[in-house]
Amino acid sequence: MTPLDSIDQTGRQHPSDRSALTVPVIHYKKVDIDGVNVFYREAGPADAPVLLLLHGFPTSSHMFRNLIPLLADRYRVIAPDYPGYGQSDAPDHTAFDYTFAKLADVIEKFAAALELTKYSMYVMDYGAPIGYRLALKHPERVQALVIQNGNAYVEGLAAFWDPIKAYWADKSQAKREALAHLVTLDLTRFQYTDGVSDTSRISPDNWVIDQALLDRPGNREIQLDLLGDYGSNVPLYPDFQAFFRQYQPPTLIVWGKNDVIFPEPGAHPYLRDLPKAELHILDSGHFALEDKLDVMAPLIRDFLDRTL
């Protein structure tokens, strides 16, 4: 018998509900960028408009696993893992500059390797400064922005950041070690569950996968380097804002209002520079896609369909 030859094929020949029978195929690939294997998820038609999904800390393209199939019928969805995250290589921190400038360089080269000349970007958490740095390099390539708990205004850096700011001001070992709890299982779980009203919607897969990778030998130092470097994004906020003002990319802002890491006060200032942006405040936390996908996916689809 050959594959899918069947004793009873009637089922395949009379599908009663085509959309319910279809699941998009997701591809999991790697591309070499300057000797570092960069892993990415890709789905959707090759000639469709590109949506680049840029993940947050401490996760990877895994955070987009449920969104990707909901967009893949109409968009070419591409979600890379930065070096040090997910399935991308994680060279030792003594051998690789774990800075936002470097991660933006890698993503710029990644986009070039995939021949992406125009794209929309979904940016969240660390994905925001990486995406905005990419936008400063190639502003004309940005077709639209979806911003989710991704910061570009000092109003958005609240008390959660105080110990991190202390490390920015004083790069001592003591101040560095004071951040070590940020890579523990308790904090990873907290990032997903805090501010969420129905935690049964949150899949524990999130912290299982993230923590398995954070617990790899040497990964802690990578994460502490990047927490230390996040301060380099703040002086660029005026440049990010100037990009918004000058280019006015069509923008959808979806923001979990209970996020203590990037709280709601960081969402509203975008409207100063992007007065036409659509702003949706959600009753969710930091990783809003985990419990509000059913609200967010239609908003994102509707926005992209109108914009692209």
Next chain:
Amino acid sequence: MSTPLSARPATRHRSANIAGLDIFYRETGPADAPVVVLLHGFPSSSHMYRHLIPALADRYRVIAPDLPGFGLSAMPPRTAFAYGFAAFAEIVDALLAHLGANRYALYVMDYGAPVGFRLALRHPERVAALVVQNGNAYDAGMGDFWATTRALWKDDSQANRDAMRPFLTIDGTRFQYMTGVQDIDRLDPAAWVHDQYFLDRPGNADIQLDIIVDYQTNVALYPAIHAYFREFQPPTLILWGINDPIFLPEGAQAFLRDLPDAQLHYLETGHFALEDKLDDMLPLMRQFFERHLQGER
């Protein structure tokens, strides 16, 4: 009418206390819909059903538990819990009773097969339909891969236990996902990252070895399972990764001896067929459920 993917019910992640153990399960779908129970294989958990669950959620109440010692369910020490298939079936039975599921379709894969078939032996009238995916019930399905395990069954010695240990490492886990798969780039590495995270817990390897030793009790039950098939003729869909070295396609074909009306579909893949062939499997499953779960509930 078609239901947009985004409008489907969310998956819930819950635990129930069953016989003193926290048993984790994923659940979705309308509370009054026909129930589909998904029983996972080694060394995974309900995680292996992460893509299937939302794809059934519009029409079925889907329940996918983690067995004790796997995934997010409790992992009592082996001195405190008799890890084995009799206990697994008992716990799943109690969980389903706790959730008010007294008629259901079973999707069984790998370890899920003996668990599900033991459940069927307890309550044949509760089983509305079977989906069997690389889940064995016939000697014909077990080839050379089982030589090390058979040696362990014959003599549960330290040396024979140690010979199984490489199978519990990341290389063994990756082997289970990759062998026989044509398009490696359809495989989500989260599968083995997830499984290995739980296998690497202190004490888990010895638990897994106990379970592997106990698997022989399933083989002893094969005649009883065949008799159940013959007597009750549950509607059955067999979806089988043809390149699976663990459960061979001969094991799929053998079901037809006792279930002549079963639908059998071979898939050009390996053991964890859902990872790369969900796009082929979902239409077959939905059609099958539509035909056989109509009127349930």
